[in-house]
Amino acid sequence: MAIMSYSPYVNPEAYEVAFSFRNYVEAVDFIIEACRAAGRAQVGSVVELGCGPGQYCREFARRGVKSCGVDLSPEMVAYTSAKCTEEKLDCPIIEADFRHFTLDQPVDLALTMMATFGYLLSNDDIIEHFDTVANNLTDDGLYLIELPHPRDVFDSQRGSTTNVWEIEKDGMKVHTDWALDAVLDPLTGIDSGTVRIKWEKDGHSGMIESPDHMRRLSFGLMQSLIKLSGRFAIVEMYGDLNINQPFDNNEKAWRMILVLRRIV
Ligand SMILES: C[S@@+](CC[C@H](N)C(=O)[O-])C[C@H]1O[C@@H](n2cnc3c(N)ncnc32)[C@H](O)[C@@H]1O
Missing domain, CATH: 3.40.50.150 (Vaccinia Virus protein VP39)
Structure with a gap:
């Protein structure tokens, strides 16, 4: 899937x-x-x-x-x-x-x-x-x-947001893992990880898996x-x-x- x-x-x-x-x-x-x-x-x-x-x-x-x-x-x-x-x-x-x-x-x-x-x-x-x-x-x-x-960026123990969450709206259920596995390259400041978005709607379901790179x-x-x-x-x-x-x-x-x- x-x-x-x-x-x-x-x-x-x-x-x-x-x-x-x-x-x-x-x-x-x-x-x-x-x-x-x-x-x-x-x-x-x-x-x-x-x-x-x-x-x-x-x-x-x-x-x-x-x-x-x-x-x-x-x-x-x-x-x-x-x-x-x-x-x-x-x-x-x-x-x-x-x-x-x-x-x-x-x-x-x-x-x-x-x-x-x-x-x-x-x-x-x-x-x-x-x-x-x-x-x-x-x-x-x-x-x-x-x-x-x-x-x-500097204090992973006190991070302000969560990378994994689930929401249901307008008949669509979406489970998101926004690069929980991200690894920071300390030289470039770029976080690289995998975004996984699972969705269900009207008896259909799917999952996107994609690499993601973001600068901190x-x-x-x-x-x-x-x-x-x-x-x-x-x-x-x-x-x-x-x-x-x-x-x-x-x-x-x-x-x-x-x-x-x-x-x-
Ligand atoms: C995290 S989403 C933000 C969407 C919306 N602004 C929001 O606040 O929910 C990032 C969006 O930026 C777009 N994006 C990423 N790199 C871009 C670039 N170099 N130029 C234009 N759009 C870009 C992506 O396609 C994506 O739709």
Whole structure:
């Protein structure tokens, strides 16, 4: 039954169920508040990078904000485009690599959520990405990045998240093992492991097994690369998708959320 696949993202419906633990409406409320705190009272346009099922860009589009998504996976692009059509949302999903893409028009806000930024596996990839994102933003545009908390990089005894979980939604049951077997290469900072996603729906079942590689990023490395890029400055930081949660080392701070402003 296991299908060895080239990517964990070949079954977008199963991915969407697996990550349905997050309340995306509240998450977008937070993003809007974070933009306000960073001095942007109105967000007129948004791009979600590595958008997968496009939970954020679709929610922005529902609120009347000009939105689009960028993703490398053809399966995700097809799935999310179909969702947008179904909902009659004007939210183009573009198949492209977020290291180098060009939008038709610059946007006020770019987002990279969950741990997606970790797919930039080298410093060169990150610098190229910052350049590309900055080129696709309006003057004073913002870039919000969500990453795992640095505690998850340095202190495995106090890790903030679990790699194995099960969720049932809309008649689909999904058991996820997100690279519990991952091994960290201490020189590159890349975690390599196997993602296993088992699903059951309407009497059918399947399993995806895919290698996955993600860069572990410390706060110091992020600060250095942002500075080196010369394109952004950090303007706000949060430890959760909650405007009142500072980015610190208390248990309640379980994410590293950086709000960057484009340097003109
Ligand atoms: C962890 S999922 C995140 C999906 C969604 N943003 C969320 O928060 O749930 C990562 C997504 O990034 C995409 N991705 C990975 N590397 C990429 C790249 N270099 N350029 C564009 N998309 C990429 C994958 O195809 C996948 O859909």
